[in-house]
Amino acid sequence: MMLEVIFANSALMIMLTGALVGCASTLVGTFLVLRGNSLLSDAISHSIIFGIVVVWLLTHATAGPVQIVGAALTGVLTVFLTELLFSTRRVKYDAAIGLVFPVLFSVGVLLLNVYARDVHIDQHTVLLGEIGFVWLDTMAIGGYEVPQAVVFMGLVTAVNLLFVTLFFKELKITTFDPGLAAALGFAPGVMFYALLFLVSATGVAAFDAVGAVLFIAFVIVPPSAAYLLTDRLWLMLVLGALISIAASVLGYYAAITLNVSIGGMMAVMTGVFLALAFLFGPRYGIIARAYRRQAERQENELRTVAVHLFSHEDTRDRAEENVAQALRTHLGWGADTAHRVIANGISDDLFVRDGKLLALTPKGRATARSILEPWRTEAQGQP
Amino acid sequence: MLDLLSDYTIQTVAMGAALLGVSSGVLGCFAVLRRQSLLGDTLSHAALPGVCLGFLVAGTRDLGSILAGALVTGAAAALVVLALTRLSRLKTDAALGVALSVSFALGVVLLTYIQGTGNASQGGLNSFLFGQAAAILRSDLWIMGGIAAASLALVAALWKEFKLVSFDPGFATSLGLPVVVIEITMTVMVALAVVIGLQMVGVVLMTAMIVAPAVAARQWTRRLGSMVVLSAVFGTVAGVAGATLSATARGLSTGPLIVLAISAIVFVSLLLSPERGLLWEMARRWRDRRSLRGRQVLTTLHAMAAEHGDRSYPAELGSLDTYHGTDTRRVLARLEQRGLVRPVTHAPETTPHWELTPSGHVEARRLAADIEGHQ
Numbered sequence: 001m002m003l004e005v006i007f008a009n010s011a012l013m014i015m016l017t018g019a020l021v022g023c024a025s026t027l028v029g030t031f032l033v034l035r036g037n038s039l040l041s042d043a044i045s046h047s048i049i050f051g052i053v054v055v056w057l058l059t060h061a062t063a064g065p066v067q068i069v070g071a072a073l074t075g076v077l078t079v080f081l082t083e084l085l086f087s088t089r090r091v092k093y094d095a096a097i098g099l100v101f102p103v104l105f106s107v108g109v110l111l112l113n114v115y116a117r118d119v120h121i122d123q124h125t126v127l128l129g130e131i132g133f134v135w136l137d138t139m140a141i142g143g144y145e146v147p148q149a150v151v152f153m154g155l156v157t158a159v160n161l162l163f164v165t166l167f168f169k170e171l172k173i174t175t176f177d178p179g180l181a182a183a184l185g186f187a188p189g190v191m192f193y194a195l196l197f198l199v200s201a202t203g204v205a206a207f208d209a210v211g212a213v214l215f216i217a218f219v220i221v222p223p224s225a226a227y228l229l230t231d232r233l234w235l236m237l238v239l240g241a242l243i244s245i246a247a248s249v250l251g252y253y254a255a256i257t258l259n260v261s262i263g264g265m266m267a268v269m270t271g272v273f274l275a276l277a278f279l280f281g282p283r284y285g286i287i288a289r290a291y292r293r294q295a296e297r298q299e300n301e302l303r304t305v306a307v308h309l310f311s312h313e314d315t316r317d318r319a320e321e322n323v324a325q326a327l328r329t330h331l332g333w334g335a336d337t338a339h340r341v342i343a344n345g346i347s348d349d350l351f352v353r354d355g356k357l358l359a360l361t362p363k364g365r366a367t368a369r370s371i372l373e374p375w376r377t378e379a380q381g382q383p
Numbered sequence: 384m385l386d387l388l389s390d391y392t393i394q395t396v397a398m399g400a401a402l403l404g405v406s407s408g409v410l411g412c413f414a415v416l417r418r419q420s421l422l423g424d425t426l427s428h429a430a431l432p433g434v435c436l437g438f439l440v441a442g443t444r445d446l447g448s449i450l451a452g453a454l455v456t457g458a459a460a461a462l463v464v465l466a467l468t469r470l471s472r473l474k475t476d477a478a479l480g481v482a483l484s485v486s487f488a489l490g491v492v493l494l495t496y497i498q499g500t501g502n503a504s505q506g507g508l509n510s511f512l513f514g515q516a517a518a519i520l521r522s523d524l525w526i527m528g529g530i531a532a533a534s535l536a537l538v539a540a541l542w543k544e545f546k547l548v549s550f551d552p553g554f555a556t557s558l559g560l561p562v563v564v565i566e567i568t569m570t571v572m573v574a575l576a577v578v579i580g581l582q583m584v585g586v587v588l589m590t591a592m593i594v595a596p597a598v599a600a601r602q603w604t605r606r607l608g609s610m611v612v613l614s615a616v617f618g619t620v621a622g623v624a625g626a627t628l629s630a631t632a633r634g635l636s637t638g639p640l641i642v643l644a645i646s647a648i649v650f651v652s653l654l655l656s657p658e659r660g661l662l663w664e665m666a667r668r669w670r671d672r673r674s675l676r677g678r679q680v681l682t683t684l685h686a687m688a689a690e691h692g693d694r695s696y697p698a699e700l701g702s703l704d705t706y707h708g709t710d711t712r713r714v715l716a717r718l719e720q721r722g723l724v725r726p727v728t729h730a731p732e733t734t735p736h737w738e739l740t741p742s743g744h745v746e747a748r749r750l751a752a753d754i755e756g757h758q
Contacts, residue, residue, distance in 0.1 A: 033473075038480045039421055046587070088661055090602065090653055095420040095594050102591035103646045106639030109513060113635050127512060127587065128491050213428065213587070214491065217484035224477045261495035267488030274481060278471055286470050 003144055010135040013147050015252045017134045018266045020153035021206040022218050022244020026226075027160040028199045029219035030237055033227060034175050040196065041219040043082060043097050044075035045203045045212045047104035049126055051075065052207060053111040063137075063148055068156070068204045075200025076193060078104060105212075129211035131263040149209050156205040160198055164237065167191065172233055210263040217267035218244060225274040228281045243273045301341045303371055304331065306350055309360050310368030322358050396516040396630045398524055400622035400641070403580040406531040407589075408596040408618030409538055410576035412611050413569050415597040416549045421476075422461070422570065423593030425483040427577045429460030431490025431586045434511045435497055444507040446523045450530070450578045457574035460486050490586075514585035514638030516626040527579050534575045537568070538611075545569060546607055583626060584638040592618065595645040602656035621645035676714050678750055679707060681723060684739045685747030694744065697729040697736035718743070 006012060032038045051074030052067065061067040078101055085096040112126070134149035141151060164171065174181040174188040181188045199219065206215050226239035251266030258265070279285055305327065312321035320326065327338040342358070345351050350364035360368065369376065414423055430453035437452025438444060460482040467478035494508060510518045538545065547555040548565045556562050577589050584592055600614035625641030654662045683706060688696040703711045715737055718724045723743035729736045739747065 033477050036474045036476050039424075039476045042421075042424065042480060042483065085653075088653070090659055090661070091598050092415075092418050092420070094418055095415050095598055098420040098424060098590050098594035099598060099646070099649060102588050102595075102642045106588065106591075106642040106646075109636055109639045110643075113639075128495075213484065213487050216480060217488050220477060220480035220484055224473055224481055227473065227477075228471055255492075258492075258496065259499045260492045264488045264491030264495065267484060268492055271481070271485030271488065274485070278467070284472050 007138075007144050007146050007150075011252065011256075013135040013150060014131055014262060015248050017131055017147070017149045017153055017209050018248030018252065018263070019245040020150065020157050021202075021209055021215070022222060022248055022266075022270070023241045024153060024157040024160050024202045025199075025206070025215065025218035026222045026240035026244050027157070027164050027237060028195055028202060030223040030226070030233075030240055031171055031175050031195055032199065033220060033223040034233075038220045038224075039094075039097060040079055040082075041199055041203075042216050043078050043101035044196065044200050045215045045219075046101045047078040047108070048072065048075050048200055048203050048207065049108035049112075049212055050104040051077075051108075051200075052204065053108050053115070057111070057115070063152065063208070068152065068201050071204040071207075072197055072200035074104060075203060076197050079193075079196050125208070125211060127211045127213050128261060129207070129209050129214060129263045131209040131266070132261075134209055152205045153209070156198075156202050160202065163194070163198060167194075168234075171195070210267070214263045214267045217270050221267070221270035221274050222247070225270070225277040228274070228277040228284050243270065247273060298341075298344060301333075301337070302345055302348060302350060303367065305341055305345055305358075306360065306364050306368040307371055309351055309358055310365060310372065313360060313365075319357070323356050324358065392517060393627055393630055395519055395521055395524060396626045397623050399516065399519045399527060399583055400626035401619045402524070402527045402531045403583045403592065403641075404596070404618030404620065404622035405615045406534060406579045406618075407576040407592040408600070408614035408616070409535060409611050410572045411593040411595075411597040411618075412600065412607070412614050413545055413549050414573050414593055415601070416607075417566075417569065419570070419573070420594045421479055421590070422464070423573050423577065424590035425460055425464060425479045425486075426457040426574050427581075427586050427589035427593075428483045428490075429457050429486035430574075430577055430581055430589075431487055431511070432456045432493055433490075434508065434581065434586070435490055435493035438497060438508060439493070446520075446526050446582070449511075450526065450581070453578045453581060454574055456486060457577060458571065461570050461574065487586075510585070511581055512585050512587060513636040514581075514583050514588070514641070516583055516630050516637040519582055523582065527582075530575055530579050534572050534579075537572065541565070541568070549607075583622065584641055585636070588638040588642050591642045591645065592622075595642075595649050596621070599645070599649045599652040602652040602659050605658075617645065617648050621648055673714075673717075676707075676709070676711075677718055680711055680714050681718060681739070681743060681747045682750055683707070684724065684737065685744065685751070688739060688744070695727075695738045697727045697738050699729070699732070700735045700737065703737070 029038070029041065032041055048071050051071030054074070055061055055067050055070040059066055059070070061070070082093075082096045082100045085091060085100060086093050091099065109126070131149075135147045137148045138145040139148050139151060140146075170181070170186050170191055173184070174186055174191045178188045181191075202219075203212070203215050206218070210218065222240040222243040223236065225243050226236040229239055230236050247269035248266050251269040252262055254269065255262040255265035277285065279287055282288055308327075308331065309322050312318050315321075321330065324338060324342060327333050327341065328335060331338075333341070345358075345364070346353065349361055350367060351358045351360045353359075411423070414420060433452035433454065433456030434449050435452070436456065437449035440452065441448035463482045463486075464475075464478045467473045467481060468475050473481070497508065507518060509515075544555070544560060544565050547558070547560065548562055548569070552562050552566075555565070573593060576593060580589050580592050596614040596618035597610070599617045600610045603613055604610050621644035622641055625644040626637055629635050629637040629640045654660055657663075680703065683703065684696075684698055687698050688694055700712065700715070703715075715724055715726075719726070723740060723746055724737050725740055727736050727738050
């Protein structure tokens, strides 16, 4: 009873489809992003249209395993042709990508033009998908009417998850060190093409829901956002999946509110998450990095002052050197910088004001010593 | 044929296609040479939100504001790519992919928003996806022509600078050229080329018109000047062919037809161009391999003769095959034609045998000396 209600809930099914598209794409997309090959997903997603039309012409299959595997082969074909063209050394790799997929895409679109009346897909589905209608096409699974898109996307997600789990070590090593992988006998080429096949299969399964171009967003953007947040591969996969799920849910409600394309809004939401990671990422976000740079600069300023004060501490020119004015004339700092450094140094308890003089505290002296005579502090540090 | 040429629509379409071909041909050369082919892909997908914004601002299908919008969002996408590659740890490919897919998604959202408003003239926007030559108006040509003329004038004026920055940005910097400004100008020009072609080819396939004419032209020449001219010619031929075909045959999208036309030109150029043609290279390799096999067999026969101290040592065909791991019959036939070997019998065996002729010995010794000379 419970499941029946769930499967009949169109909003939930749309979000579930989006989340499955996102998770399946992220699982394979992560490795493309890490390998620096993410634009192959652009080439693949465009050219599977050719495969979908050809498979339809041959078998009249518009969904299901035959269609997914058959059409996915064109994605692999695209990459193969691209590499072949590149291997002639007549064009650069980026130009090779830009030459091959438009041909397959064009043939696919023209075939659609010719057979438009018969094929259930029109030109707009090709680009935009119809995730809003996924709950219309259902199939019976164990007595329940389940949307087809959910079934097939669920299957593809499971296959991708299985692939990534089983070959985690192999994928890791072929991604980060293809040379070593080849030396160890891991056949990086085989792993690469297996990965691309899964990218294509995911693209075909996701095609009805999000179309060719929005699929690219799900492959590239969540892993990129996750890459800005972590250095760990497994965490990157998990974060990417979470971002896709969140983007699907938020995208759905935003699209319903504004009455716009649901798939488009979900893809836009992945972009929003990327922007957030880019700005606020704890380690690689630009705000965190700017903050860290500033902290480092202040630290260096304080160390500079400590050394300056220390080296003139017991000398005759102390009265001339160890005063606020000297920081501006001798260290070349502006009034603002000098002010800030002095305030920071006093609040950090590195030195104190003694009339006009700046006098080091024991802590300040220790800081200067550790810079000037590191061997001594190290020796002291040892028990 | 004359009917076709005098048809008003066809004339308009052909002129639009020519403008597209020339501008994308010329401007694409620099993008391809600077390894920025896929920037064209990103910029063309990123034009979609601009098309919609231009439409929303103008409230109607006004080409001027639509193209201005496309240029603005294209530039914004280029900036996003720049920011992501410079300020984050993402690599160029991911940055391009992010900008491409997210801006296209934004375009899709705006497109459906416009459809939701029920504006009567919104139907025209769909032609920007795959291109629709027949939708081009005479007045559109002035706008396209104006942009094309401006960008071509820019190329002519900054020719030397563009050339230098494309081939050797380091040297250009050392000469004190404002390399960054020139690079930005070249990126903007890719966006301009995209904008000119939008109506013809559509946002999805415009990248092919940036890359393909330049790649085809590169096959035929090694000079930038002639490459740019050839690229413009190829672009024009493909544009006019594809566009007129689409305008006459109803129901076929213009963009794919133009792309197939230019791809055919690329294919022929890759195979048949005089110096860099793949067909010639394959033929050369085949000839090399054949002559190498002949030299190998000759050397073997010579070595066997020397080993046995018998200048007319008869070598058995089967053993030669086994030794070289290949069928040597035809190699020997060619050598016989050159008078270097001759067939002999070696009773009581009945299998064919071969021995070196005197000139064969001379040739084999020359080969051996050659090899030693190289060592």
